[in-house]
Amino acid sequence: MSAKKTGLIFFPAFDWAISPTHPEREERLLYTRDQIFEEGVMDLPQIHEYAPRLASMHDISRTHFCVPRVQSQVTEAHLIAAGSTLQLGDSVINGEIKNGFAMVRPPGHHAMRVVHGNRGFCSINNEAILVEYLRRRHGIRKVAIVDSDAHHGDGTQDIFYHDPDVLFISFHQDGRTIFPGTGFTNELGGPGAYARTLNVPLPPGTADETFMYVVDNLVLPVVRDFQPEIIINSAGQDNHYTDPLGSMRFTARAYADFTRKLKPDLVVLEGGYAIETALPYINLAIILALAGADYSYVMEPDYWPGRFKESPERMSKVHKMVDQLLETWAKRDQVDLQKIFGTGKYYQRKKFIYYDTDYIEEEQLEKVCICPDCPGYILIESRGERNYREPIRIYAISVPFQACNACQNEAYEIYEQYKARAKYDYVYMQDKTTDTCMAFDKKKGQEWMTEG
Amino acid sequence: MYIGIDVGGTCTDAVLLDNGLVRATAIVPSSDDIISSLLQALDQIMKGVPAELIERVVFSTTLITNLIAEKKYDPVGLILIPGPGLSHDHYKYNTATYIIPGAIDYRGREIMPLRYEDIEKAVEDLNNKGYKKVAAVGKFSVRNNKHEKEVASRVKWLHPEWHVEMGHQVAGQLNFPRRAVTTMLTCATREKYSFFVDSVREALTRRGIEGEVFILKADGGTMPLNKVTGVPIETIFSGPAASTLGVQALLPPGETAVVVDIGGTTTDLALILGGQPLLASRGAPVYEQLTQVRALAVKSVPVGGDSLVERVGREILVYSERLGPPYCLGGPMPTPSDALRVLGLTRLGSDKKAHEAMEMLGRPLGMSCSEVAQRVVKMVIDIITQEIEEMFIQWEQEPAYRVWEVLQKRKERPGMVVGVGGGASGFITQIAARIGCNPVIPPYAPVANAIGAAVAMPTLQVSLRADTEQGFYTIEQEGFQGKIEKDPFGEEDALQLANEWLRKRAEKYGLGNMIEKTECTRRDVFTMVRNWITTGRIYDICVQTPRGIVAHIGTGTRGEI
Numbered sequence A: 001m002s003a004k005k006t007g008l009i010f011f012p013a014f015d016w017a018i019s020p021t022h023p024e025r026e027e028r029l030l031y032t033r034d035q036i037f038e039e040g041v042m043d044l045p046q047i048h049e050y051a052p053r054l055a056s057m058h059d060i061s062r063t064h065f066c067v068p069r070v071q072s073q074v075t076e077a078h079l080i081a082a083g084s085t086l087q088l089g090d091s092v093i094n095g096e097i098k099n100g101f102a103m104v105r106p107p108g109h110h111a112m113r114v115v116h117g118n119r120g121f122c123s124i125n126n127e128a129i130l131v132e133y134l135r136r137r138h139g140i141r142k143v144a145i146v147d148s149d150a151h152h153g154d155g156t157q158d159i160f161y162h163d164p165d166v167l168f169i170s171f172h173q174d175g176r177t178i179f180p181g182t183g184f185t186n187e188l189g190g191p192g193a194y195a196r197t198l199n200v201p202l203p204p205g206t207a208d209e210t211f212m213y214v215v216d217n218l219v220l221p222v223v224r225d226f227q228p229e230i231i232i233n234s235a236g237q238d239n240h241y242t243d244p245l246g247s248m249r250f251t252a253r254a255y256a257d258f259t260r261k262l263k264p265d266l267v268v269l270e271g272g273y274a275i276e277t278a279l280p281y282i283n284l285a286i287i288l289a290l291a292g293a294d295y296s297y298v299m300e301p302d303y304w305p306g307r308f309k310e311s312p313e314r315m316s317k318v319h320k321m322v323d324q325l326l327e328t329w330a331k332r333d334q335v336d337l338q339k340i341f342g343t344g345k346y347y348q349r350k351k352f353i354y355y356d357t358d359y360i361e362e363e364q365l366e367k368v369c370i371c372p373d374c375p376g377y378i379l380i381e382s383r384g385e386r387n388y389r390e391p392i393r394i395y396a397i398s399v400p401f402q403a404c405n406a407c408q409n410e411a412y413e414i415y416e417q418y419k420a421r422a423k424y425d426y427v428y429m430q431d432k433t434t435d436t437c438m439a440f441d442k443k444k445g446q447e448w449m450t451e452g
Numbered sequence B: 001m002y003i004g005i006d007v008g009g010t011c012t013d014a015v016l017l018d019n020g021l022v023r024a025t026a027i028v029p030s031s032d033d034i035i036s037s038l039l040q041a042l043d044q045i046m047k048g049v050p051a052e053l054i055e056r057v058v059f060s061t062t063l064i065t066n067l068i069a070e071k072k073y074d075p076v077g078l079i080l081i082p083g084p085g086l087s088h089d090h091y092k093y094n095t096a097t098y099i100i101p102g103a104i105d106y107r108g109r110e111i112m113p114l115r116y117e118d119i120e121k122a123v124e125d126l127n128n129k130g131y132k133k134v135a136a137v138g139k140f141s142v143r144n145n146k147h148e149k150e151v152a153s154r155v156k157w158l159h160p161e162w163h164v165e166m167g168h169q170v171a172g173q174l175n176f177p178r179r180a181v182t183t184m185l186t187c188a189t190r191e192k193y194s195f196f197v198d199s200v201r202e203a204l205t206r207r208g209i210e211g212e213v214f215i216l217k218a219d220g221g222t223m224p225l226n227k228v229t230g231v232p233i234e235t236i237f238s239g240p241a242a243s244t245l246g247v248q249a250l251l252p253p254g255e256t257a258v259v260v261d262i263g264g265t266t267t268d269l270a271l272i273l274g275g276q277p278l279l280a281s282r283g284a285p286v287y288e289q290l291t292q293v294r295a296l297a298v299k300s301v302p303v304g305g306d307s308l309v310e311r312v313g314r315e316i317l318v319y320s321e322r323l324g325p326p327y328c329l330g331g332p333m334p335t336p337s338d339a340l341r342v343l344g345l346t347r348l349g350s351d352k353k354a355h356e357a358m359e360m361l362g363r364p365l366g367m368s369c370s371e372v373a374q375r376v377v378k379m380v381i382d383i384i385t386q387e388i389e390e391m392f393i394q395w396e397q398e399p400a401y402r403v404w405e406v407l408q409k410r411k412e413r414p415g416m417v418v419g420v421g422g423g424a425s426g427f428i429t430q431i432a433a434r435i436g437c438n439p440v441i442p443p444y445a446p447v448a449n450a451i452g453a454a455v456a457m458p459t460l461q462v463s464l465r466a467d468t469e470q471g472f473y474t475i476e477q478e479g480f481q482g483k484i485e486k487d488p489f490g491e492e493d494a495l496q497l498a499n500e501w502l503r504k505r506a507e508k509y510g511l512g513n514m515i516e517k518t519e520c521t522r523r524d525v526f527t528m529v530r531n532w533i534t535t536g537r538i539y540d541i542c543v544q545t546p547r548g549i550v551a552h553i554g555t556g557t558r559g560e561i
């Protein structure tokens, strides 16, 4: 196999839906299938199509705390979507392919570290699972994730908020006008990973010109500066001008230009619900861009060049925001962290998380240990309540793969202490240094453990 | 009684089956005059058998394969309507090609109409260049054939005597570039195919055979031998399909086996999984051109008994070329067959000559004859076993688009390696030992291909795609598109409609009795929701008559169906 090929896994899950009329239904990638099959894309010499595979329960536990267990939150379709991204990750690292596109559903970028249920059509976070897998299996450390979905990639942000080795950039429709209502410029990462999270909330109606401005002036220079070993693109397609959920005005051509410029190693499909008018064209254009092929013949039937004019007001607003973010990025190592995050052994934040698909409300207290030697372990106290049901309380400890010995030991002590406390239904331990995951069920007095 | 005849490039093989038993076999040289070699083969197997007892005759042939290989067909002009998508630079074929503006989308909606002047300009140009055959192919023509029909009728109106072939009638699956190639090759071979049909008819009439006559397809199914129905290109590679079916018939039902057909210069590999020959997941490639022809997964490895073996420096190499027969049979250079002869694994040719051949290779390296022979045989086996492993890997890695397809993926290992073809006997034991299987060389292995033809059964498929929002449906195999009459039109209605079409198709093929048992191989339902309202459904349903063969040889039992 030539190192020049682009790997594809196409998993439209034609027999899986959240419900028959939900946007995440069987039909979602039907016309994309039609388009790429009719074009003969899989026969192109630059393309290699891989078979999907299943992720293991441990692959999920390495990234998430699924309540109560992985099995209760994921279906086989989720394991296949996640597993397919892992397959392409392996193939890229092994040098079988130059880059890969997991055109899979269900999506995942709204899934956070703790999973009480489905939110924003997502149960588990495919990109985050991929990152932790690449680290464990292939020794990758620094990763950049660029989220081009119209919705803020709040799940990915949550998982890597304290990780200095993951650069997360999300540009999306302004959270004041769309789910999940977050992703503002002041969300910049925790004390140990300051400015490794950058959010670019774009005003509704933003078109290609501004999109490209953000890409050229912010995304590309920052990613280059970060020097990641791997670049991942969370390729949501709901910024398209025909998307029924978003209000943006990007075109398929612009998505392809962005892909060509970013040169991601791995692209993972996220949202995008204009299943007829956008997805067939964007997906085709992205594939061609990854393969280094000519995508200038790909065009939406109702598009003509110059159809969308950018308002000068919108543009200058975005230009200012880009300048401000660039400055934050440039000065990221000179800021007074104590002034921003306070002093003390732990930095903590309180979160209220709403699971729009499953109507669950979660209250979370997240603490990260401030350690001079490592990013510090994370402690999470969470209470999830689905109406009329008894709330579920959990306590979870996550030890990052960069953790120092002291942090690791302390984390295990805390785990043992909390197992003894009556308040929590489940206590979890996720030790990424040894790739060990444990879960304790208070009621049953039972402990499970998985190892990679 | 059934007759199977394989019309190959060098030999015409025939068998007569009587109640699952081989009654007679014949191998006669093929001549340019198809009729005379057919008559010769028929006469050999039908000695003392009255023609009225012959219920059916099935042919397999390499005729179309050879025509394409030798490019012995009239030029075909291409009129393509690709519309937006891939760059038009991709559509380069070795013939006059005209790309005209126009577009249909995945739902069959017209996005850009055709202009008559563009068609006329292309036709005029083709006419000036002397073309009289045209293939008209549009992207998404299988969802809406309007544009292809417009082109065809315009061409016919301008030149009634021209032959026009339309993509949607030839290649119904989604894949525009493959449709273009398949349509072009169909157009190119249609005339020659009719000639073959006439010759066969003539030979059978002369011997008073009035049973049903079929021709084997690349997928191991059959179609009635008829000039009008069917697509000649589907008979391409029916030779390897025949061998595979032959092995299937010669093994007990339900076996998993690797079929190794070792010929002079190539070795064909096929898989039988749980008793069924494996179908290729994509259409067959025909001399580097990708088509939509459904075919058994047969892998051709360029090594055989006559392959050239040479010493280069301190290395011994096996090449894919053939320079002539093996040295022991008077050929110019050493071959794997000579190595087998030295090792006593075959009785072919002169032992003395074979030793000479090995000595030529081994002396400069200080190796004995048997050392060299062992090395050569090992090299051939290495090549073949590696390809067998790759075939299994490829099969395991076939893409899957549904959850159930991913979950049912199995790993299957063969229990036996079955050898057919001239070179099989010498290699098969060692190939089997290498991959941990039992070696089998079935009785009648030399005429396995003719047996395969004799036992082949028609498999008829119908793929229905109904779009209730648009109110129309298409039948992939028929190139048909029509209105949905029933309202509401549910999943069961769609299934019923598909089965009705299967019945119609069976009648058209004279196979009315085949549809007692049908199976549904795909049943996808897509609910269309627009602006939060369900606006329709797309049903994608595939029904077929069961795959199988009419009998297993030697068991005396009839019918696996």
Ligand SMILES: [Zn+2]
Pocket (backbone or CB within 6 Å): A149, A150, A151, A236, A238, A270, A271, A272
């Ligand atoms: Zn989205």
Ligand SMILES: [Zn+2]
Pocket (backbone or CB within 6 Å): A371, A372, A373, A374, A375, A376, A377, A403, A404, A405, A406, A407, A408
């Ligand atoms: Zn530490």
